[in-house]
Amino acid sequence: MTLMFNGIGVSKGFAIGEAHVLLRNQVDVAARKLTKKQVPAECRRLRKAIKIAKAELLTARDNIPEDAPSDISAFIETHILMLDDGLLSDTPVDIIKTEQCNAEAALQQQREAMAKVFGSMEDEYLATRIDDVNHVIDAVLNALVSGEEKATTENWKGQIVIADDLSPADTVLMQNQGVAGFITETGGQLSHTAILARSLGIPAIVGVHNIRQYVRTGEMLTLDGKLGLLLAEPTAAMLSDVRKQQKAFRQKQRDLNKLIDTPAVTQDGVSLQLSVNIEIEDDLKALKRINADAVGLYRTEFMYLNRDTTPTEQEHFKAYTKVIRALKGAPLTIRTADLGADKDISHAHVASSGTMAHNPAMGLRGIRLCLNEPALFVTQLRAILRASAKGPVRILLPMLTTVAEITQTLAIIESVKEALSEEGLEYDEHIEVGGMIEVPAAAIAADQLAQHLDFLSIGTNDLIQYTMAIDRVDDQVNYLYDPLHPAVLQLIKYTIEAGQKANIPVALCGDMASDTRFVRVLLGLGLSEFSMPPNSLLAVKHSLINARRVRVRRFSTALMKTSDPEEQASLLERINRS
Numbered sequence: 226m227t228l229m230f231n232g233i234g235v236s237k238g239f240a241i242g243e244a245h246v247l248l249r250n251q252v253d254v255a256a257r258k259l260t261k262k263q264v265p266a267e268c269r270r271l272r273k274a275i276k277i278a279k280a281e282l283l284t285a286r287d288n289i290p291e292d293a294p295s296d297i298s299a300f301i302e303t304h305i306l307m308l309d310d311g312l313l314s315d316t317p318v319d320i321i322k323t324e325q326c327n328a329e330a331a332l333q334q335q336r337e338a339m340a341k342v343f344g345s346m347e348d349e350y351l352a353t354r355i356d357d358v359n360h361v362i363d364a365v366l367n368a369l370v371s372g373e374e375k376a377t378t379e380n381w382k383g384q385i386v387i388a389d390d391l392s393p394a395d396t397v398l399m400q401n402q403g404v405a406g407f408i409t410e411t412g413g414q415l416s417h418t419a420i421l422a423r424s425l426g427i428p429a430i431v432g433v434h435n436i437r438q439y440v441r442t443g444e445m446l447t448l449d450g451k452l453g454l455l456l457a458e459p460t461a462a463m464l465s466d467v468r469k470q471q472k473a474f475r476q477k478q479r480d481l482n483k484l485i486d487t488p489a490v491t492q493d494g495v496s497l498q499l500s501v502n503i504e505i506e507d508d509l510k511a512l513k514r515i516n517a518d519a520v521g522l523y524r525t526e527f528m529y530l531n532r533d534t535t536p537t538e539q540e541h542f543k544a545y546t547k548v549i550r551a552l553k554g555a556p557l558t559i560r561t562a563d564l565g566a567d568k569d570i571s572h573a574h575v576a577s578s579g580t581m582a583h584n585p586a587m588g589l590r591g592i593r594l595c596l597n598e599p600a601l602f603v604t605q606l607r608a609i610l611r612a613s614a615k616g617p618v619r620i621l622l623p624m625l626t627t628v629a630e631i632t633q634t635l636a637i638i639e640s641v642k643e644a645l646s647e648e649g650l651e652y653d654e655h656i657e658v659g660g661m662i663e664v665p666a667a668a669i670a671a672d673q674l675a676q677h678l679d680f681l682s683i684g685t686n687d688l689i690q691y692t693m694a695i696d697r698v699d700d701q702v703n704y705l706y707d708p709l710h711p712a713v714l715q716l717i718k719y720t721i722e723a724g725q726k727a728n729i730p731v732a733l734c735g736d737m738a739s740d741t742r743f744v745r746v747l748l749g750l751g752l753s754e755f756s757m758p759p760n761s762l763l764a765v766k767h768s769l770i771n772a773r774r775v776r777v778r779r780f781s782t783a784l785m786k787t788s789d790p791e792e793q794a795s796l797l798e799r800i801n802r803s
């Protein structure tokens with residue numbers, strides 16, 4: 226009988242193969258009382274298991290493919306360091322000694338203690354670090370039971386692996402051996418398995434609760450990593466249908482790759498600029514693959530994350546020059562730190578971080594925080610200006626609300642330039658300064674802001690959040706996150722027109738620019754500069770170069786005038802017909 230399961234599709238693509246169900250992490254962790262005499266042997270057993278787990282991690286690290294994203298090795302390095310940390314290597318041994326209990330129970334006790342500490346952290350990123358603790362403890366528990374290195378010796382070729390969760394080390398080893406897909410019981414869009422599966426291009430579904438109770442190793446499975454759909458023991462007809470979809474998906478990927486060198490021009494001759502958003506070093510590799518026109522948004526917040534010291538001017542400078550070198554003359558737009566709210570950071574960086582606010586999204590974030598923390602701001606501006614001597618660089622200011630914020634910032638930039646000149650350091654005297662339009666007030670007053678800026682970039686992720694009065698990371702109000710709300714479309718159109726009147730370029734760098742359902746709507750509103758994550762660029766290009774602006778314009782205009790979901794769906798369908 227065919228069974229169907231739903232989970233969260235986190236890495237698109239189709240997989241067909243036999244299930245390989247990992248029953249690891251179901252180790253019995255119940256406490257057993259030991260005699261005093263048994264304690265030393267139990268401590269040795271635990272130390273040996275830690276050694277085995279470490280050996281497995283080292284093997285995984287040595288097997289990371291050369292072109293794999295650097296976060297993979299970062300995850301594994303973190304796990305190796307964790308195993309060396311006293312909290313995992315010494316404390317459980319102490320527990321065995323003081324409580325005279327078995328190693329499994331000692332590890333479980335320490336896991337619960339650490340979960341409490343991590344769980345109480347407000348920082349979303351740090352709170353998810355409990356995943357790392359769990360991976361490491363599970364690796365030791367498995368080694369306690371099996372007493373040998375496991376993951377390295379199994380064969381995953383062509384199989385769909387089902388596990389409660391997968392560690393980065395597992396993921397790397399399995400992909401090396403040609404695993405067809407991943408399914409996990411836990412996790413979300415941002416879990417390790419999801420991030421790694423996406424960057425390795427392996428179809429994956431997470432959050433399929435209790436799946437291991439229903440599927441057995443050896444059963445035939447199909448997996449749709451976009452819809453999050455899993456079929457166990459599909460009928461011949463179902464199998465053939467998934468095969469067809471898989472073939473079409475692969476063909477589409479191949480077709481999109483053919484567009485790499487195709488000029489970005491619509492059917493009626495509108496020249497487009499398709500740029501990419503980058504955050505981490507690995508994005509540079511993807512950028513080279515797709516031949517993007519420029520970097521339209523370099524989010525620099527990552528430099529402040531997961532550390533207690535503030536990045537120095539030299540660190541900023543080094544990071545920027547690396548990107549400039551990789552771009553080989555293509556322009557780079559560096560956004561000054563948009564810290565606070567959903568990009569919360571350690572208080573070690575800024576005394577006044579938005580974490581203390583009742584409503585951080587409305588608090589001290591983006592340009593507000595930078596103007597409130599001049600030392601932090603000047604450090605970054607000095608580095609950006611110095612980097613501008615090495616290649617074409619523009620400055621982009623996040624979360625602007627008022628003209629006063631712009632004039633204040635421009636004055637700071639001028640004083641930084643003067644200081645650099647006095648020190649004999651080079652910079653681009655004519656560096657362009659642009660502003661993100663993310664706050665409704667800024668969109669409505671865009672014509673005034675535009676008078677003081679060299680370019681505008683619309684950040685729809687925040688613009689929608691603030692227009693709809695919803696927290697962009699709150700699932701409960703996510704249903705209101707509607708890029709097609711007439712108010713949102715009006716604000717976008719108004720901003721584009723303000724830029725045209727002021728004769729300055731307007732780009733859009735929020736997620737809307739990477740969503741093929743919406744890009745033609747934006748084209749119809751008058752947009753011609755789109756900036757998006759590298760892996761969306763070819764699909765967006767495909768949609769736009771097959772469109773005619775004169776044709777899509779009337780649908781965009783009609784969409785601005787309707788709130789009726791059926792009419793919206795029909796207009797979207799028509800605008801996206803090739």
Ligand code: PEP
Pocket residue numbers: 522524563663683684685686687688734735736
């Ligand atoms: C946006 O708000 O649309 C944007 C691009 O910025 P971020 O997502 O980094 O807030």
Ligand code: MG
Pocket residue numbers: 663684686687
């Ligand atoms: Mg934003």
